[in-house]
Amino acid sequence: MSLGAIDFGLIIDGAVVMVENxxxxxxxxxxxxxxxxxxSERTEEVLKSAKKVANPMxxxxxxxxxxxVPILALQGIEGKCSSPWRSLSC
Structure with missing residues (x-):
């Protein structure tokens, strides 16, 4: 799995947790x-429940x-294979 896919999953996971709460x-x-x-009651409840999960998220x-961070700090062929900014094959 690429780092881009993992990052995208992380963002979606946070959004799903927030919406479910x-x-x-x-x-x-x-x-x-x-x-x-x-x-106004809806707005108040949305803000209160979003604040409740904001810190843990x-x-x-x-x-x-x-x-x-260690994966992104790799250099050489290892860095080229795991870089989210390059699509070079190893």
């Missing part, structure tokens, strides 16, 4: 109130980025 919290709040949420992305 928001939808979950909106559903819980709507069920608890027994009615549809107003626009940031640190997860940071850890994975730190793991990639």
């Amino acid at each position: 928001i939808v979950h919290h909106l559903g819980e709040r709507q069920h608890a109130l027994g009615r549809r949420l107003t626009v 940031f640190f997860g992305v940071l850890i994975i980025t730190i793991v990639y």
Whole structure:
């Protein structure tokens, strides 16, 4: 798997986690109130649930980025084979 595919998967994974958490919290709040949420209630709930997962997602992305640093620092033929900026065959 290329580094580009892994990076794309990482971005999508973060977006999926964020959206799932928001939808979950909106559903819980709507069920608890027994009615549809107003626009301001929806906005408040979206911000609250997004803030709840923002820190863990940031640190997860940071850890994975730190793991990639040694791979991106490779030189020579190893660097050419694993470089996300070049499409050279090894």
